[in-house]
Amino acid sequence: MYPDRVVSGMRPTGSMHLGHYHGALKNWIRMQTELPCLYFVADWHALTTHYDDPAVIERSTWDMLVDWLAAGVDPSQSTLFIQSRVPEHAELHLLLSMATPLGWLERVPTYKDQIENLASKDLATYGFLGYPLLQAADVLIYRASQVPVGEDQVPHIEMMREIARRFNHLYGKEKGFEEKAQDAVKKLGSKRAKLYNELRTEYQQDGKEEALAQAKAMLDDAQSLSMGDRERLFGYLEGSRKLILVEPQARLTEAARLPGLDGRKMSKSYGNAIALREDKESVSKKIKTMPTDPARVRRSDAGDPERCPVWQFHQVYSDAPTQEWVVKGCKSAGIGCIECKQPVIDAIVKEQEPMHERAQPYLDDPSLVRAIVADGNDMARKLALETMRDVREAMGLAYT
Incomplete structure (x- = not known):
């Protein structure tokens, strides 16, 4: 089982305002004291709607990072990085696109909503259609267990879970997996092995979520297992074979909704915002x-x-x-x-x-921000490379 980890990002499309602070940043600041957190500037995502005016992205990227630091995001507790400086995001996005049904992307609620709300822009592009998949790659590449979101973003997290589940089912075909998993069950000891098999049957045959939760808790406590055996037993439990990509959970954030000065949603484009x-x-x-x-x-x-x-x-x-x-x-x-x-x-x-x-x-001294981000880019890329090594191997692309 991989360690708990939080991942979230924001698009650099304009100045941060108090709506961002109360809606997201306060939660980021609280979570960084609880779990390892990775927060990234989603500059590729900004191109999905600002592809014809990229000049705003570079300026907004550095301004936004200063805003995060000013708000209280602590680089000694959180990893801050820029999406495009970790090219493995794009590689995983490409590989996931090979097996992601087109209908999954078309049914994302915010897809049609944004097309209607941004009618003045030509959004008939693959980049815009595929942004939920890139969003999934952003999270899955770090095997994040939690993603802080508002209720409107929950469908995105559910799609990430479906993508991870489908990937694990298609590519988690470790040679001799069944035999290795059954050998790992024996290592639990007779009493725990019996309970594991009973809970696995209850979950896979009857769909009992509480059985799944109980079995996962038992595996978390089984300190004698190797990392490889632990992964196999989690995959065997859920019927997904080897666990390569982690299914993230949506962590609903406490959002104090701060309206704009005119009562509408606070937005720079409405001219009703107070900058951070x-x-x-x-x-x-x-x-x-x-x-x-x-x-x-x-x-x-x-x-x-x-x-x-x-x-x-x-x-x-x-x-x-x-x-x-x-x-x-x-x-x-x-x-x-x-x-x-x-x-x-x-x-x-x-x-x-x-x-x-x-x-x-x-x-x-702007070089201070650049140094923080350079360190964050390195840390994020190290984690991303670990995941991509396993993804390439699973997909038969590890040859040289």
Whole structure:
């Protein structure tokens, strides 16, 4: 069994804003203290929608890395790298494409959604159709056990699992696998071997997921097994023969949804975003000019926080007493809109102060970021090469 590992990435298509921070980066920062994490700049993915304007990619790549570091992603705990600097991603993508049914790509929900939402772009390209497969290669090449995603991305993870399962079934044909697996079962000892076989039957014949979980837990505790025997028993258990690619699990992230200044999704293209490292004067100006409840035409008019975009910011940034003050003051016209906005301004400025401090050394000396990424590229490539060695061997491509 391979060690638990987290993999995630972001496309460099523009500046990072507070929506990214609350929706993803805070989870990255928390997870890096729990498990080995690899976070990458998905620059090839950016080309799926920006192939006609690649100039934005290089600039956004370095800006985004500084934003990650500013937010608190720690290079001593996380591996930071650039997708295109690990060419094995592309090789695995190519090899997986040989056996991935076309219908699997066409049924991904976000495929049709993005075509509709980006109607101004010509997305009738293989790159766009195949991006979920490249996404799968990005994760499977590191044999990641967990991928942090929101609910809308769960279908992508399920497809990754199906691709890994299909690959293992097609190519996990280790010579004498059945005999080697049965020999490995005997090494568990008579009592554990009997339990393993019973649980394997329950899972394969009756589809009992709890039997699978119990058997996996037992194998995790069997310290006497070699890595090879452990892999065989996991594969034998699931009926997939040798385990070459790991089926990742979706780790649903706690996402505090931070809207844009106008109540819509925060996006640079909507002009309603607050950048991750925005200066405090600009933050203050943007919040002060935010639209509020249309019913509050005059200071003396009562309002309803539920109809005001500023209230959604209070739900993310303000404590219970402040929220209570807002609700009471707004509904009674006891406070004005500018007065209501000030706690939000103060909270955002306070949140961003350490980000500015952490970013400054990298802005003063950009070579620091490049050194971190160079080390990350090397580390990621080392892991990727291990996987590709096994993939090539399984597919009969290990000859010289």
